[in-house]
Amino acid sequence: MKPFLLGISLVLVTSTVMTQEVSEIILEQPPFRAYSAFWPNLHHVLWAEAWARRPPSAEKPAGSLPEPLTANLTEDERRAWETAVAYYDDEVADLNLLFEMGPIRKLLMTAQGNPPVAGLPPAHRKALAAAAPVYRKHW
DSSP states (O other), rough: HHHHHHHHHHHHHHHHHHTOOOOEEEEEEEEEEEEEHHHHHHHHHHHHHHHTTSSSTSSSTTTOSOOOOOOOOOHHHHHHHHHHHIIIIIIITTTOTTTTHHHHHHHHHHHSSOSSSSTOOOHHHHHHHHHHHOOOOOO
């Protein structure tokens, strides 16, 4: 019975991901495909970077990044990235991962091209839009 339920779950998850039209395929092993979506990836990196910069006192739900984010950023790129990380530190990092960040992740999974206009506070959308070119270019 467990293998049957696992199979049903996998089919449902796979069909859900495929209907979201996420364009960047990262792995294909027929009959399975794994996708990577830009906006949720950027969201998670900004969230982890915000936590990584906090003092090493309390438990950090993000842990540490597997590799430090290093790059030769221009002054404008550094300013855009730092502003986005500061926004995440102030407004997003302390949200509950399951209940408060779940809807954000779902919204970002469906975004194509630009961050969604509806469903995100304007400051959140602005932070993502400013950090996106830096993330695309360097990481």
